[in-house]
Amino acid sequence: MIYMVKIGLEIHCQLNTKSKLFCSCSTNISEKEPNSETCPVCLGFPGYKPVVNKKAIDFTIGIGIALGCTISNETFFSRKTYFYPDMSKNFQITQYEIPIATGGSIDIEGNKIRIRRVHLEEDPAKIVYANGDISTTEYTLIDYNRSGIPLAEIVTEPDIETPKEARKLLEKISAILEYLNVYDVSKEASLRVDANISSEGERVEIKNITGFENVEKALSYEVIRQKSMTRMKKVIERETRHFDETTRTTKGLRKKEYEEDYGYIFDPDLPSIRIDDAWINSIKDNLPELPDNKVKRFVGEYKISDYDAGVIAYTGKDMADFFEDCCKIYKRYDNISKWIINYLLKSLNWNSQKVSESKVKPNTFIELLEIMDNGEITERYAKELIKEYVDSGISPRALAKKNEFKVTDAELKKTVEGILKENEKALEDLKAGKENAKQYIIGLVLKATNNQANPKLIIKIMEELIH
C-alpha cells in the first residue's frame, strides 16, 4: 500500500535587525538576563504605540524576492487575538490579508515546492516551564526579551512529499536566508518550524520544532504513527502535537475540532505601507548573489561539476567565498572543489565548524594542494595531514617538515630494504620501471613508518637500492 504524504511548513525566521519590530529594544538577547531587554511597548503597557522598524520590512522584501515571490505594493498589519501567557497584549501584530510577499517557489531536486506567502510578525515572549515539560509543569516563567523580535514567516504549500525533502527544503531556505544576511544561523532557535502533515486522515500540526534534523525526525515519527493508526483502523483526528526531542516522538497537545478563530482586525495603530517599485528595485539591486546563481556561475566559470558547485554554495556563503578565494591563487579548480568536498568538509564537520570560524585559510589550504602536486607529500599523506592542518591552522609544508624528521634517514633506508626484500614481485616490476610498483612500495613504507617519512626520500632510497 502506498501512502501519499503531504507536508507543508511554516518557517519562522528571527530577523537579525538591530532593534525589535515595534520598539527600539535590542534583538541581541543571547545570554541576557531574562526580561532585561524590554520596554513598555514590547511588554504591552497601555498607552504605548508601535512604530514599525523599516529594516524588518526591507529584509522581508528581500526574502520574498529570493524565494521568487511577488511583492505586494501595499501591505498592512493585523491583530491576531488569542489569550496565551507568552503574548504581552494577548494579540499578536502580524499580517493577514495582504502579506509582504506571495506566490514563490523553491526547487528541491526537481520537485517544485510552492511558497504561499512570506509575512512579517512579532515574536511572542519565551515561556520557560519549571520542569522543562509543557504537559507536567507546575508553573511557567515568562521571559519577554524575545517579545517583539521581528519574525519573517515563510509558509509553503503542502507540496513536500517526504520528511527528508522537508529537511532539504529547510537547509536550502536556511542557506538562502544566510546569504541574504537577514538571520543569524548560529543563534539558538532563530529558525522555528510548524509542520503540517496529512496522510490518511485529517491534517496534524506539529508545533514549534527547532533544528532541521528534529523536523525530519518529528515528521518521520508522525508518518509511522499515522500509518499504524490507519492499520489499526483508528481515525486520525485534526490536532496539534508537540515534538519531544528526548524521546523523538510527538505528543498530542490539543484536539482541533474547528478552525481557530483569531478574530483578525486591521491594526489601527499602524497605517498601511506602500511598497512602490523604486523601493522593491532598490532592494533587488542590493541583493547578494544567491546560492542557485552561484552554482550556475561556478559551473560556468570554474568548470566544476553541478554537484560540487551545489555542495560548496549551499554549505554556506563563507564556503563559497573560501572556494573563490582559493581559485584566485590556484588554477586547478576541480582539485580545489574535490579537496573541499571530500576532505576539508569532513574535518570541519568533525569539529562542527564553519570554514569562516575555523583556522583554515585559502593560502595555507592551497599550499597543501601544491606540496601534493610537486611531490613533497603523497596524496595519501595529505589526507592524513589535512586533519592536523584543520585543527591547528599551521602551514601544511611546515607540518610535513616537522613530521618528516621523526624517521631518520638510516632507519628509513633499513625499512625500505626490508620491504623490498619481502616483495620480490614488486622489486622486479620496480626494476622494469613500472610506476604502479613504485607507488605500491611507497605506500607500504609509509604504512610501516606511520606516514612519518618523506616520499621523495623514499624514492631516492629505492632508486639507489635497485641500481
Place this chain on the structure above:
Amino acid sequence: MKVGKLIHLKEFLEDAKNGNVDIGEFTAKVFSETKKIQEKFAPFITINDSIGELKKGRIFPLPISVKDCICTKGIKTTAGSKILDSYMPPFDATSVSKVKENGGFVLGKTAQDEFGFGTFSTNCAYSVPKNPYDRERSCGGSSGGAACITAAATFPHVAIAESTGGSITAPAAFTGTVGLTPTYGRISRYGLIDYSNSMDKIGVIGKEVFDAALLFSVISGYDPLDSTSSKVETKDFTRFIEKDIKGMKVGIPKEYFEGIDEKIAKNIMERAASLESLGAELVDISLPLTKFSLPSYYLIAMSEASTNLARYSGLRYGLQENVSGNFSEYFSDIREKGFGKEAKRRIMLGTYARAAGFREAYYIKALKVRQLIINEFKNAFGKVDVLLAPSMPITAPKFSEIENLTPLQIYNIDKLTTAPNMAGIPTISVPAGTVSGLPVGVQFMANYFDEEKLISVASAIQK
C-alpha cells in the same frame, strides 16, 4: 446656575507673563477651589498633589485637567477602570509633556466612563461627575469629568479630553462649554489608553473658544511616536478667533434635525440665523448616509476595543491577585472582577463582530460604510465650508432617567456625533443658549485639517 465665573484666559496669561500673578498664591487657591468643586461635583478621579517647577512657556501657569485615559507620569491613570487600579504610567503622554513644556501643569485626572464606554459618565468605576447646572443630571460622557471641571472652575483652566464617537461634544453640550474634537491624527495619541485606535482623538474642552484654540495650538503637531500622527503643520489657532466669516458657506444637513427635541432645533436655527446676519451663507444639504453611521461606529469601536482590552490580564500591571489555577482561570477571574458591565458587553459584542463567519458581515462591512461616509463628507465640503447641526438630540438627562434606558437607547443618543467621529473630521461644540435652564450645544464640522474655520465660526456664534 452655579457654574464658575468666566475669566478671560488671554488677560490672565498676559498678567502672569508680566509677573502680576503670585504663583504660590494662585496655585494654592486653585487647589483649594478644586477641592470644593470635587466635593460638590466629583469631576476628578485623582487630584494632582505635586506640580513641581513650572516652565515659563506660552500657557504659564495654567492648570490643565487631563482625562484619566491619558497617561501622566507618576500620577495614577486608570481610564476609569478598576482593572487599571493604582496603575502608575512610567511616562507622560505627548500632549501632557507639551503642556508641561509650555508652562502648564496637571491639575488632576478627570472622571470618565470606563475606557470611554458611555455617553453619560455613568459607567464609572470611580466617581460619577455631576452636572454643575443640576447635580441630579449627567455631565455627558465619556469626557464628563473634563467638561464638569471646565464648567465649574472658578479659576483659569482648560481640559484635555478625548473623543472616540462623541465623547467631547456630548459633555460640552450638556455643560455649556466649548469642546473641540480635532482631525484624527492632529494631536498625538502617544500615551492615550486605547478605546478604538482608528477613531480615538485627544481634544480639548474650555469655557470659551479662545481657551480651546489655545490649548489645541499647544498640544497638536506631528509626533514620531504615534504612527498615525499627521505631518500637517500645526499653527497658532487663536489667530482665527473672530475672524470675519463673511461669505462662509454653512451647510445645514437636514438629517441632523430629524427626531430632535423641537426646542433644541429652534435654538440651533436661531444660531444659524445669527451667522447669516454676520454675512455667512446658509446652504441646505443632505447627508443620507448619516443613519448608517451609528451601527457602523459601534461595530468598529467594539471590534477594536475588544482587542485593546485583551491585554488586561493581571500579569504585569493594574489589578493583580495571588496567582492561583492555570493562566485561563487566573485572567478570567481578574477580568471578571476588573471590568464593569459595559466593558464586558463591548468585549463580547466586539469579539462577535470580528469572529470568523461574522467578520465580513459586521466588522468589514462597517469599515466599508465608514469609507462611504468619508466620501459623503468630502463631497459635502466641496460645496460648503462647515456644517452646522445640534450637538446632542437632548439636554442633560437626570441620572434617574438614564437608569431606565436600554443600552441601545443610550447608543442612539450618539447619532449626531458618530458620523464625523468615525470619519475623523474636526468638530467643535459651542453653547447655544438653554432649554428649560439646561445648556444646548451647536456643533460645527469641517473638512480634514480645517480647524481654523471651526474656530472662526464658533467664536462668531459665541459673540
